[in-house]
Amino acid sequence: SPSDPDLVERARAAKEKLGDKVxxxxxxxQRDEVIQFADVTGDSFKLARDAAAxxxxxxxxxxxxxxxxxxxxxxxxxxxKVVLPDLAAGCSMADMATAEQVxxxxxxxxxxxxxxxxxxxxxxxxxxxxxAFTGRHGGTICTSSNAQRALExxxxxxxxxxxxxxxxxxRNTAVRDMGMSLxxxxxxxxxxxxxxxxxQQLRDAKMILWRGHCSVHGRFSLDSVNDxxxxxxxxxxLVHPECKHEVVEAADYVGxxxxxxxxxxxAPAGSKWAIGTELNLVRRLANRFAPExxxxxxxxxxxxxxxxxxxxxxxxxxxxxxxLAEGNLVNRIEVDRETERFAKLALERMLALP
Ligand code: 13P
Ligand code: SF4
Numbered sequence: 001s002p003s004d005p006d007l008v009e010r011a012r013a014a015k016e017k018l019g020d021k022v023x024x025x026x027x028x029x030q031r032d033e034v035i036q037f038a039d040v041t042g043d044s045f046k047l048a049r050d051a052a053a054x055x056x057x058x059x060x061x062x063x064x065x066x067x068x069x070x071x072x073x074x075x076x077x078x079x080x081k082v083v084l085p086d087l088a089a090g091c092s093m094a095d096m097a098t099a100e101q102v103x104x105x106x107x108x109x110x111x112x113x114x115x116x117x118x119x120x121x122x123x124x125x126x127x128x129x130x131x132a133f134t135g136r137h138g139g140t141i142c143t144s145s146n147a148q149r150a151l152e153x154x155x156x157x158x159x160x161x162x163x164x165x166x167x168x169x170x171r172n173t174a175v176r177d178m179g180m181s182l183x184x185x186x187x188x189x190x191x192x193x194x195x196x197x198x199x200q201q202l203r204d205a206k207m208i209l210w211r212g213h214c215s216v217h218g219r220f221s222l223d224s225v226n227d228x229x230x231x232x233x234x235x236x237x238l239v240h241p242e243c244k245h246e247v248v249e250a251a252d253y254v255g256x257x258x259x260x261x262x263x264x265x266x267a268p269a270g271s272k273w274a275i276g277t278e279l280n281l282v283r284r285l286a287n288r289f290a291p292e293x294x295x296x297x298x299x300x301x302x303x304x305x306x307x308x309x310x311x312x313x314x315x316x317x318x319x320x321x322x323x324l325a326e327g328n329l330v331n332r333i334e335v336d337r338e339t340e341r342f343a344k345l346a347l348e349r350m351l352a353l354p
Contacts, residue, residue, distance in 0.1 A: 144241050232274065
C-alpha cells in the first residue's frame, strides 16, 4: 500500500534537519515505506560493514532487527549511537539460543571430552552474548553470504564445529557446499538433557548443529518447490540458505538476500523465477524487474512476511527521526563493554575472512 504522504514528508524533513549526523541502514526485508529512506540497503553482512564505515555519523538508525543493531554498535566507535526504531523488532531465530543454554552446551561438550576440538561458528542472527561466547572460544561469526568461508576457516582451527543458532544454514553449507554427509551432522537440542545426544555421537560428529531455525523460511517446503515447477514450466527456483535442507536440495540456486538480488539483475529478459525468501523483498524485486520482462513470483502460495522486520514501519521511523532531530536520543542499542570486547573479536574474525 502507498505510504501516508504526511508521514513521508515528516520523515524527509526530519532527515534533512539531521543532515550528516544521521545515517540510515535498511535491511532488504524492510517495508518499501521504510526502505525509501535508507542511505544504504543490504544483507546483514553488507550492513555490518557499512555501519563500521560511517565514523562521521553521530546516529546510525538501523532499520532491521535487534541483533543487527547490536552488531552495528559493536563495530562502530564508542561515541556513535545506534538506534532501532522499534525495540520489539527481535528475531525468533536469535532467541532460540540464550547465553545460559549455550554455556550449558559447552559443559556438555567438555564432559564428552570434545570441547577442545570444537570451534564455534555463530550466525550473525544471534544475540551479542552468543557472539561474545563465540569470540571467547576462538570462533567466528558468519552470515549467509560467507558461511562456507567461515566453516573452512573453522576447520583449519579445529576438528569440529558447533554451528548456531540456525541448523539449516549449518547443514546446507556443510552438505551442499562442502561435501560433508548428513551423518557428519548431529542436532543439539537445548531443551533436552545433554542436548539429546550421547557422548559417542558428539565424538563422531563433525558438525554439531544447534536446533534453531527461521520460522519465515521454515514455511517453504518441498511441495512449494514441486507446485511452482508444475505451475510455471521452466521456472528457476532460488532460495535463501535458511530454508530446510530438502528445499535447498530441490532448488536451482541458493544464496543470501544480496545474492538473490544480483542473480535477478543478471537474469535474462523472459526468464521466470520463484523466490524463497521474505515477502517484502520478493514483492519489491517482482515490481522492479517486471518492466524488463522478468517474471518473479513468491515460492509459496501463502504470504510470509517476517513479522519482526515488519515492526519497523513508517510511523516508527518518523518518531525516531523527529526525536533525534529534537535532540532526544531514543531506542539506543548499547552492548556492554565486556560483551562487546569478545563479540567484536568474533565479528572481526569474520570481517578478516578471505
Ligand atoms: P541475509 O540478509 O544475510 O541474507 O539474512 C537474511 C536474514 O534472515 C536476516 O535476518
Ligand atoms: Fe529472524 Fe527469520 Fe526474520 Fe531473519 S527472516 S529476522 S532469521 S525471523
